[in-house]
Amino acid sequence: MLSQKIRTIAAAGLAAAVTLAGVTVFAAETRQIHYFSSRSASDDTMVTLQEVTDAYNAQGGNIELVIDSNADRISYDQKLRTMIAGGQMPDMFDLDPTPYAVELGEQGMLTDMDAFLDEIGEKDSYISLSLNYGRTPDGKLYTLPLELSTEMIWYNTDMFADAGVEAPETLDDLLAACAALQEKGYTPFGIGGGDGWPLLRLLATYPFRMTGNDFLNQLAAGEAKMTDPAGVATSEFMAQIGQYFQPGFSTTDVATGLNLFLSGKCAMYPTGTWELNYFTDENRPEGLNVSYFYMPTIDDAATAPNEYWAFGGIGLAVNPEAFDDEYKDYLTFIVKNYSPAYFAHQHLAPQKVEADDTADFDPLFVQIMDDTANLGETAARPWDVVLGEDVIATINDTLPGLCMGEETPEDFEAAVDEALEANAN
Amino acid sequence: MKTLRDKKAVAFFLLPALIVYTIMVMIPIAVSIYYSLIDWDGLGPKQFVGLSNFVKLLNDKIFIRSFTNNLLYIVIVMVLQLGFGFIIAVLLTYLVKGRGFIQTVYYIPSVITVIAIAQLFTSFYSYEPIGLFNIFRKFIGLEPIAFLSDYKAALPAVAAVEGWQYIGIYMIIFYSALVSVSPDILEAARIDGATELQLLFRIRIPSIANVILLACILSLVGALRGFAAPMNMTKGGPNHRSEILATYMYKKAFTSRDYGYGSSIAVVIVILSVIGVLLISRYMDREDA
Numbered sequence: 001m002l003s004q005k006i007r008t009i010a011a012a013g014l015a016a017a018v019t020l021a022g023v024t025v026f027a028a029e030t031r032q033i034h035y036f037s038s039r040s041a042s043d044d045t046m047v048t049l050q051e052v053t054d055a056y057n058a059q060g061g062n063i064e065l066v067i068d069s070n071a072d073r074i075s076y077d078q079k080l081r082t083m084i085a086g087g088q089m090p091d092m093f094d095l096d097p098t099p100y101a102v103e104l105g106e107q108g109m110l111t112d113m114d115a116f117l118d119e120i121g122e123k124d125s126y127i128s129l130s131l132n133y134g135r136t137p138d139g140k141l142y143t144l145p146l147e148l149s150t151e152m153i154w155y156n157t158d159m160f161a162d163a164g165v166e167a168p169e170t171l172d173d174l175l176a177a178c179a180a181l182q183e184k185g186y187t188p189f190g191i192g193g194g195d196g197w198p199l200l201r202l203l204a205t206y207p208f209r210m211t212g213n214d215f216l217n218q219l220a221a222g223e224a225k226m227t228d229p230a231g232v233a234t235s236e237f238m239a240q241i242g243q244y245f246q247p248g249f250s251t252t253d254v255a256t257g258l259n260l261f262l263s264g265k266c267a268m269y270p271t272g273t274w275e276l277n278y279f280t281d282e283n284r285p286e287g288l289n290v291s292y293f294y295m296p297t298i299d300d301a302a303t304a305p306n307e308y309w310a311f312g313g314i315g316l317a318v319n320p321e322a323f324d325d326e327y328k329d330y331l332t333f334i335v336k337n338y339s340p341a342y343f344a345h346q347h348l349a350p351q352k353v354e355a356d357d358t359a360d361f362d363p364l365f366v367q368i369m370d371d372t373a374n375l376g377e378t379a380a381r382p383w384d385v386v387l388g389e390d391v392i393a394t395i396n397d398t399l400p401g402l403c404m405g406e407e408t409p410e411d412f413e414a415a416v417d418e419a420l421e422a423n424a425n
Numbered sequence: 426m427k428t429l430r431d432k433k434a435v436a437f438f439l440l441p442a443l444i445v446y447t448i449m450v451m452i453p454i455a456v457s458i459y460y461s462l463i464d465w466d467g468l469g470p471k472q473f474v475g476l477s478n479f480v481k482l483l484n485d486k487i488f489i490r491s492f493t494n495n496l497l498y499i500v501i502v503m504v505l506q507l508g509f510g511f512i513i514a515v516l517l518t519y520l521v522k523g524r525g526f527i528q529t530v531y532y533i534p535s536v537i538t539v540i541a542i543a544q545l546f547t548s549f550y551s552y553e554p555i556g557l558f559n560i561f562r563k564f565i566g567l568e569p570i571a572f573l574s575d576y577k578a579a580l581p582a583v584a585a586v587e588g589w590q591y592i593g594i595y596m597i598i599f600y601s602a603l604v605s606v607s608p609d610i611l612e613a614a615r616i617d618g619a620t621e622l623q624l625l626f627r628i629r630i631p632s633i634a635n636v637i638l639l640a641c642i643l644s645l646v647g648a649l650r651g652f653a654a655p656m657n658m659t660k661g662g663p664n665h666r667s668e669i670l671a672t673y674m675y676k677k678a679f680t681s682r683d684y685g686y687g688s689s690i691a692v693v694i695v696i697l698s699v700i701g702v703l704l705i706s707r708y709m710d711r712e713d714a
Contacts, residue, residue, distance in 0.1 A: 072659075078679040085467030085684070100682075103468050187553070194660075248571030250663050260553065296442035390681045401664040406576050 031326055032064045036080060036090035038314055040071040044345040045146045045276070045313075049334070051341050056333045063330050073198065077389075084109070091327070095143050096316040096385045097136045099220075108375065110142040111318040117144075120332045129379060130312035130350040137220070137386070143315025145350035147342070151201065151272040151309035152292040154279060159186050159267040167293040169305070171206065171237060174296050178244035181267045188244035190266030191404070192254030196396045198270055200243065200383045201309065203399060206234035208380040209301040220386045222333075222424040226413040235402065235409035242403025250400035264288060271310070273348060273368055281364045294371075295380065303377060307376035313351050348372055387423075394419035427694055454695055460688035467682045478689035488690065490665050491673040495649070498584045498669050502648035503590025507640055511596025515625065517596070518603050528600070532593035539590065543657040546586045547573065550658075573659050579667040583655040589645065590654075602636035603629055638709040645701045649694060670694050 031154040033369045039045055046067060053065045072075040080093060081100070095101050104110050113134070117123040120284070123131070127148055136142040155167065160177070168174040178188040191198050207215040215231070218224035225231060246252065246266055254271070261269035262278060262285055277283055279290055295308035318331065339351035346365045358366050364370065384392045398415045401407035407415075461478055465471040508528035513531060517524055517531035534542060549557040550572035559569035572582040606629050613634060614624055630637070649654050661676065670690055678687025 074680070081467055081682055082679055085682070103466075107468060109468075245551050247569075251547070251571075251573040251659055252553075265553065297489045348589075393676065393680050397662060399666050400574065400662060401576070404574065404576075404663065407664065 001257045003294070017197070030062050030064050031330075032066050033091045033327065033330065035065055035067045036083070036094070037067055037069045037093040038071065038073055038076040038094040039044030039069065041069040041136075041391055043071075044347055045344065047273065048338060048342040048345060049146075052337045053330075053333055055337060056330060061330060061333070065327075089319045089321070091319050093317050093319075096314050096382075097134050097143070098385055099388050101142055101251045101317075102136045102138060102140075105136060105140050105142050108320065111320045111323050113141045113318075116328075116331070117141075117335070120335065120374040122332075122335050125335075125351045127350060127352060129310055129375065132313035133379070133381075137217070143317045145315050146338070147274065148348040148350050148372065149272045149274055149309075149311060149313050149315040150292050150348075150375075151270065153268050153270045154290050155268045156260060156264065156266075157289045157291050159184070162186075163267075164182040167291065168296050169293075171209070171296045171298055175237075175240055178241065181245060187260075187266040188254075188268055189241070189249075190257045190260035191245050191249050192252055192257035193245065193249040193400055194251045194253045196392075197382070197384060198254065198257070199238075199399050199403065200392075200395065201270060203234055203238055203395070204255060204383050205295055206230065206237050206298070208344070209298045209303055210268045212302050212378055213381050213386075214384060216381060216386050219391075220252045220388075220419060221419065225420065226416040231413055231416075232409065233411050238399065238402050238412075239405070239409050243405065245403060250404070262288065266350060271273070274313070276346070276365060276368060281363050282362065303378055303380075304376045306374055306417075308380060309382075310372070310375050310379040324328070356394075389421050391416065391419045394414045445493075454692075455686045457691045457695070460684055463685045465684045467684060474685065479693075481686065482689060482693065487665050487668065487673060489671075491661075491668045491670050491692060494580055494665075494667065495651075495669040496637045497530050497580060498651055498655075499648040501581055501584035502588040502651065503641070503644045505585065506591050506595045506644045506647075507637075509592045510640070511599050513592070513596045514599035514603055515629075517600050528593075528597065531596050534590045535593045537590075539587070539653040540657055542586060542590050543654045546582075546654075547658050550582055573667075574663055576663060576666045578664060579659050583658050583667050584651075585649065586654040586658070587651050595644065598636060598640050599633070602633035606632045634709060638705060641705050641709075642702050645705065646698050649698050649701065670697075 025317060035049075037046060046069065050067075053061075053063055056063060058081065070079060075096070080090075080095075083089065095104075095110075101110065114123070117126075120346070126145070130145045130148040131141070132146055135141050159181060160166065161178040163177070163186065165177040165180045168177050168225055181188040191202075193199050204216065210233065211229045215224055215228070219226075220230075226235065244259060246257075249257075252260075257269055258268075258271065258275065258278060260266045264285075264287075279292075294305070297303070297305050318327075323331075339349035339353050341351040343353040344357070348369065355369070358369070383395070387395075394415055398407060398412050402409065402412040461472060462475060463475045464478075489542045513527075517527065520527070550559075551570055552559060552571040552574075555563075555569060558572065562569055570578060572578045575582075610628060611624055611630075614628055619627070650671065651669055652675065654668055655667050656672050656675065659667045661672040665673075671694060674687050674690035674694065676687075677683045677690060681687075
């Protein structure tokens with residue numbers, strides 16, 4: 001009886017050992033690529049990457065893409081930097097062409113994507129606006145774009161009609177529209193100030209219209225100050241437009257800002273094409289009538305009205321230490337197959353895609369495609385990509401106060417200049 | 426008892442806790458002290474800079490603001506935790522029915538993660554969509570305010586969250602101490618004509634002085650370590666109005682990649698915690714004498 005029990009236990013143990021060994025063998029054959037992503041897991045870029053990975057495996061590859069998604073951008077940046085400082089760079093991760101990327105590149109910690117795309121002959125397949133967004137100020141390319149995005153301000157057409165205003169063409173028109181909307185009892189702007197970047201986009205508008213990206217580049221190089229004309233103009237503009245944001249905007253995230261707009265509690269909401277799905281006829285709440293306008297301009301602007309926010313989004317960087325032949329083969333497959341798959345989700349793709357039949361596409365997406373086809377030569381560069389993290393942290397800290405009327409434009413300019421000076425030293 | 430008199434046996438039982446304490450507390454503190462003496466951005470070589478990070482702190486306006494904010498934060502947290510915890514505990518001693526239920530209800534927030542509590546209170550404080558506190562303000566005829574964006578309200582608003590969350594723990598500590606006071610002494614005092622307030626201030630509180638000391642230390646150190654609620658709810662904003670030492674340390678280390686400077690703030694927090702504990706301990710010792 002006892003020996004039978006022993007035999008049973010031994011047999012169970014052997015079975016477990018064989019199973020574990022099988023798992024081990026299987027695990028050894030499947031190459032895991034860890035992707036630390038700043039996008040949410042449900043984002044279509046992530047969905048598409050998984051689809052393309054599945055297609056790669058279906059034709060003989062054996063890659064498991066392990067996505068660690070971290071959609072809170074500020075938190076993502078902090079975690080990524082901590083992982084890299086701790087010597088644990090992910091195999092694949094999202095990275096903007098920031099001063100930090102320049103530092104990583106200088107230390108040989110990023111794969112040169114110019115060389116990679118030349119090697120596989122795919123560089124010309126990219127839309128230059130999308131690909132070149134990822135270039136650092138010294139012209140290096142360390143990332144592959146996963147999208148082509150433009151940014152606009154959505155507005156509630158019924159509220160605009162009620163207030164007797166039209167889509168603003170200039171920044172002065174925008175302020176006048178805000179005043180008229182507020183007069184009618186509407187909250188003019190629903191903005192996710194807690195996430196930082198929506199306010200930074202508005203801050204960047206005046207300087208871009210006055211100087212293109214020159215003022216920004218000069219700020220980054222220590223050759224300009226916020227007390228220069230473009231800086232003063234934008235500080236004063238932010239102090240004015242801030243009074244039209246929803247109360248509590250500085251701790252409101254983008255998702256809440258979107259919900260305010262979709263639920264008809266504010267008249268305008270700034271965002272990009274990555275949220276286009278929320279505004280289509282199919283997905284928009286019933287009774288909500290919306291339209292959009294691009295970055296308003298100013299009198300005697302240095303940039304054309306068709307030059308605004310357009311970029312490749314945060315790009316895909318690759319850890320050179322993990323980038324062996326198997327990984328290179330997989331990434332090559334991604335580059336060759338990603339854009340058509342992403343375009344099929346009704347998003348602007350970073351590479352040129354043949355779009356002969358758009359009949360099944362939402363009219364809104366088709367309209368955005370047409371707009372994008374008419375983009376000007378220059379696109380505005382985001383401040384949080386060009387300026388150092390300390391300067392951006394200072395702007396993120398002080399800008400809400402300026403918008404709330406708690407800080408004067410002079411206070412704001414002085415704080416930013418102090419951060420710029422400290423950053424230069 | 427004989428076993429406990431054996432020093433080797435005592436050491437044997439203490440050793441596991443000591444090892445864990447060393448790994449989880451002492452080594453990180455030692456590493457923080459090391460990092461506080463260097464300049465490092467997480468990428469390049471580490472450069473030894475001596476005490477210059479600490480000297481820099483003295484001229485850092487935001488650090489000084491964080492420090493003063495932290496003092497106010499501690500006061501609010503301690504008043505809520507110790508004050509309300511004690512009042513509820515005293516009231517519970519007079520309660521005959523439903524005591525267990527009330528204890529459980531007050532204790533529940535203590536076992537919920539801070540992030541969940543912070544999210545809950547973010548909704549309560551919200552202006553749009555309107556949160557619970559603003560509904561109440563409207564109900565009593567006051568204008569709603571954006572608590573977490575308001576320069577004056579942000580710090581008390583985030584401090585109140587941590588203060589409120591742990592009231593239950595201090596209630597349990599105080600209640601356990603209060604019921605341990607000998608009923609004979611209380612009964613004798615009652616026969617002598619002492620009022621309930623006299624019983625409280627002349628007998629109960631002096632009898633549980635050591636427990637009050639312990640509660641003060643726990644609350645003070647807990648408040649000094651406060652981080653998750655302000656970081657989650659306001660990120661120290663608007664414009665550092667709810668910035669406390671721990672959030673500033675985190676930002677300097679992990680946003681600005683100034684690991685040395687961030688570590689110097691961490692060392693200051695450790696020093697302040699130790700000083701706080703020693704001060705209270707010494708004060709209570711004097712009271713005992």
